[in-house]
Amino acid sequence: MMQPMQPGDGLKKEPVLVMRGISKAFPGVQALDDVEFEVFPGEILCLVGENGAGKSTLMKVLSGVHARDSGTIIFKGREVDFKTPQQAIQSGITMIYQEFNLAPNLTVAANIFLGKELTKGRLHTIDNASMAQKTGALLSRLGVRVSPDALVKDLSVAEQQMVEIAKALSQDAKLIIMDEPTATLTSRETEILFQTIRRLRDQGIAIVFVSHRLEEVFMIGDRIIVMRDGKRVGELIPSKSSIGDVVKLMVGRPLKEFPKQEARISGTVLEVRHITTDRIKDVSFTLRKGEILGFAGLVGAGRTELIRAIFGIDRKIAGEIYIEGRKVDIRSPKDAVASGLGLVPEDRKSQGLVLQMAVRENISLAGVERNARSFSRLNWQWERQAAREFIEKLRIQTPGPEQITANLSGGNQQKVVLAKWLTLHPKVLILDEPTRGIDVGAKTEVHSLISRLAQEGLGIILISSELPEILGMSDRIMVMSNGRIVAEFPREEATQEKIMACAI
Amino acid sequence: MELARAQAPGKQARRSFKMIREVNVLIALIVLSTIIAVLNPRFLSPYNIQILIRQIALFAVIAVGETFVIITGGIDLSPGSMTALSGIICTLAMANGWSVTLAIIATLAMSALIGLGHGLAVTRLGIPPFIITLGTYSIARGAAAVITKGWPIVNIPASFLFLGQGIILGIPVPVIIAVAVAVFATYILRFSVIGRHIYAIGGNIEAARLSGIDVNRRITFCFITSAVLAGVTGIVVASRLGQGQPAVGTEYELIAIASSVIGGTSLQGGSGTVLGALIGASILSVLNNGLVLLEVSAYWHQIAVGCVVVIAVLSDVLQRRAGARRALIAKLITGKNPGGGVSAGLK
DSSP, rough: OOSOOOOOOOOOOOOOOEEEEEEEETTTTEEEEEEEEEEEETEEEEOOTTSSSSSHHHHHHHTTOOOOOEEEEEETTTEEEEESSHHHHTTTTEEEEESOOOTSBBBBBHHHHHTTEEEEEETTEHHHHHHHHHHHHHHHHTHHHHHHHTTGGGSSSHHEEEEEHHHHHHOOSSEEESSSSTTOOHHHHHHHHHHHHHHHHHTOOOEEEEEOOOOHHHHSSSSEEEEEEEEEEEEEOOOGGHHHHHHHHHHSSSSOOOOOOOOEEEEEEEEEEEOOOOOOOOOEEEEEEEEEEEEEEEETTSSSHHHHHTSSSSOOOOEEETTTEEOOOOOOOHHHHHTTTTEEOOOOIIIOTTSSSSSHHHHHTTTTTTSSOOTTTTOOHHHHHHHHHHHHHTTTSSTOOOOOOOOOOHHHHHHHHHHHHHHHHHHHHEEEEETTTOOOOHHHHHHHHHHHHHTTTEEEEEEEHHHHHHHHOOSEEEEETTTEEEEEEEEGGOOOHHHHHHHH | OHHHHHHHHHHHHHHHHHHHHHHHHHHHHHHHHHHHHHHGGGGGGHHHHHHHHHHHHHHHHHHHHHHHHHHTTTTOOOHHHHHHHHHHHHHHHHHHHHHHHHHHHHHHHHHHHHHHHHHHHTTTOOOHHHHHHHHHHHHHHHHHHHTTTTOOOOOOOGGGGHHOEEETTTTEEHHHHHHHHHHHHHHIIIHHHEEEHHHHHHHHHHHHHTOOOOOOHHHHHHHHHHHHHHHHHHHHHHHHHHHBTTTTTTHHHHHHHEEEEEEEETTTSSSSOOOHHHHHHHHHOOOOHHHHHTTOHHHHHHHHHHHHHHHHHHHHHHHHHHHHHHHHHHHHHHHHOTHHHHHHHHH
16 A cells, blocks of 8 residues: 555556655644655546645645755656745646635636736737637636636636636646635535546646545545655555545544434424525424434535524524524524524634634633623633633643634634533534534544533534535434425434435 | 643733734834934923823823724724814803703713714614714714804813813823723723623624624724714813814824724724723824924924834734744644544544
């Protein structure tokens, strides 16, 4: 498994890129330790590893964002040393980031030719017609149906991604690095992206695909390189190995995937009747104490919209909510919190945390008002104690409660969001994509935490786009489609196939 | 034990990091004062010091109000015009036979109402703070001129003059007012639940809202605070001058914003302190005062103020960049070493 291999098709090609003995230290940490890395033309190479394993640093060294301490980079047979990303792009290496570098108010064509606009005539006026025409040719090479004259802000995330890829092609990229490209895509959009990536591969372009989603890695990859703790720890061919093999390499040990324990399920804690909004149509369900209720569905099925309505973020047109049998009137998140609900939102960075505040301040954010009145003094004693208690209970990895939350890893940040709600002893906890973008080890920790909370008698609503997570964690599963609940399965009867059949 | 030991350095690091800004600005203030004192020893004369601290007191009150709004990520362009209008309303009420106390209460109530209007317009109607307070900037200034037809309002009771001209135990009353405002503001921002909410809103309004914080009410509170403190300033200025002048307070909003920013308040929201605003107001006052003492043409004052603001923001940006680099490194360290957490979860 550790011997170098040729790409899947077995052709003896020269690698388009070779990185040898790459090391990079940041003060106090060896981010990359003597890493070897190579990509062949016409290959989709998947680079996997936990957060902090060094994947991003390696790609940033390659694309000229970071300077390396030692090692050599050979690209297209010549030794290169990129000082800036621009130099890398000019040589034919483009990195596509999760946040796109597109100007939303410009057209697709204008974005693709940004900084190298085509001009005509003596006055060098911008030649929109030929830019549009060339853009059209690029897009059709990708098999994308987007008008060159469309404004980027009107495109879907997936389409914007295609524009980024087209931009890379227009710069004659020979190697395209994609960092978590599917994180915000629906499964259909992901399929289209994969087709495009395969098409690029067949045209001889090398692709480096950095992802957390191992199922996808196995779908798309020709070869997988695994990193851990700044080192390359292994190389696999998808057709000859399993996800378990990759995980074992990533974490350095085998992993039990879903640590769900039996919980005692008793009386109804939350009942939702006929909730209707402009996106949700007449949704009713009940949730019992100790129960984990999974919500499955495609992106856009209305799951997030449903909980936004329940939590008082979006306006309800109709519907009633009962908590422990009592009707509650929730018109704002404040009301929801007062009624005993907690929400771990979809995007912890933009919705869950105040990143520049200390861990302590984030943990106490929701509870601080309950433990002191508006104009009265903050209850510092309660706050410090809560922070200390939950850092220990949830095993939040932080130098201390005063650490700035932005400095924590994704998994630990998510635990801080959970801790924020647990200080309030809520009756119902709503988790929207609780493990999105966090690494495998931390994921398992969050899963066992969820299971433990259910055992303690909380009612838990779990929304996830990862079906294995829904299947592995839920006691009961609701499937949503087009703003409605279309099916309900008990844990024993649910399978991926049944759920997908209802969701589509 | 392990945990307690780990906490100490983090706490210290954060506190010192937060204070760096104030210390830097304080050093700048001392250096500036020293230079001026060397060039013209009259700077340190008791008479000049008195003038100076009165000036600082005035700027400080208005800067503190502005700081509240800026921490939430908003901005208030109205304090200068509000200073003029509230001075006019207060003196007008007294000229019409209202008692001093009643006139002051009415003026502050009017200011609070205008602040409430700003808050509601921003939170309920979604009008950007810049626009709604720009409206007041113009309307309040215009109203002051319309009411007075441009003439000062005189005929005010002598007892009213105490607020601006009086001295208690050798300390001018406006300075006492400013200290009281600073103490109150520090309490709110640093020690109360509201203050914590205000910083959280400036840091991430969505996360604050989803945590059950009544975001609209908190933002409105900040606009009311700013407007009321502009009202206080207007009353003190009117008392100091002994008349209601429609033209006072010109560019006070810029001084308020500049003081706040020099003192380390980020226009993006989420950070800023009362102490910083006080030091910022002091720097601008010392600069003004020094340039007068050094007989620099008044035309140059604005240029000097502008330069100080740009330098302050520039140093902030550079420091933030260094901070971001530090944060990145810290992230790599914590991210690099998740082994402890991972294995702990698995055992």
